[in-house]
């Protein structure tokens with residue numbers, strides 16, 4: 001919230017794109033011009049990957065370009081709070097019992113990925129939904145596809161917002177592993193963008209295989225525009241340990257928005 005306040009005093013627009021299952025706001029931030037190509041960055045779709053929130057907010061704070069950049073810094077606020085604060089963060093009694101049951105009775109939620117309905121938001125999108133190698137079809141701390149595509153308020157909010165602003169590029173910030181995934185199935189639009197971001201960050205670039213139902217998968221197949229998943233943080237660190245690395249992670253990603261802004265012009269010019 002402090003970082004959002006700072007962005008507001010810089011002149012950025014701060015707004016709400018929807019609400020989580022437990023009614024928490026899903027915030028958005030905008031900088032740049034409304035006209036011309038737009039970039040969309042989203043983070044913390046997975047509960048345990050909360051380190052991506054300060055990273056993308058720092059990227060926004062330091063962005064001074066004219067190309068419009070939209071950022072949804074915390075897509076899964078209920079999940080992030082569950083990982084940070086534990087079961088006491090869930091004030092709905094039925095949901096509290098439900099997540100405890102799904103978590104096998106354990107109050108250790110440090111590896112939880114899902115939202116509070118135990119749906120993994122990044123396998124809940126309409127792109128070969130339910131065909132991913134790791135998909136599960138029952139409520140789970142991770143990888144549960146949900147009852148139908150876009151069954152969750154959080155995935156619907158990101159989906160609808162993307163259709164509204166029609167970005168030319170999307171970046172999905174996840175943790176961990178220091179790798180970038182691009183493309184979906186046979187589609188690999190504007191591979192030079194991923195290559196350049198890979199070079200700037202030092203992260204390896206891979207074409208994703210075996211995934212389905214992800215935000216990036218949906219964006220790439222429906223638009224044939226570049227959507228990248230950026231996995232930040234060293235894989236040998238725990239998700240909790242990554243919070244201490246946020247400044248270093250930001251430093252490696254400091255050029256990413258400027259690179260995207262430059263490519264938006266190429267993409268618009270065809």
Ligand SMILES: [Zn+2]
Nearest residue numbers: 046049174175
């Ligand atoms: Zn993730």
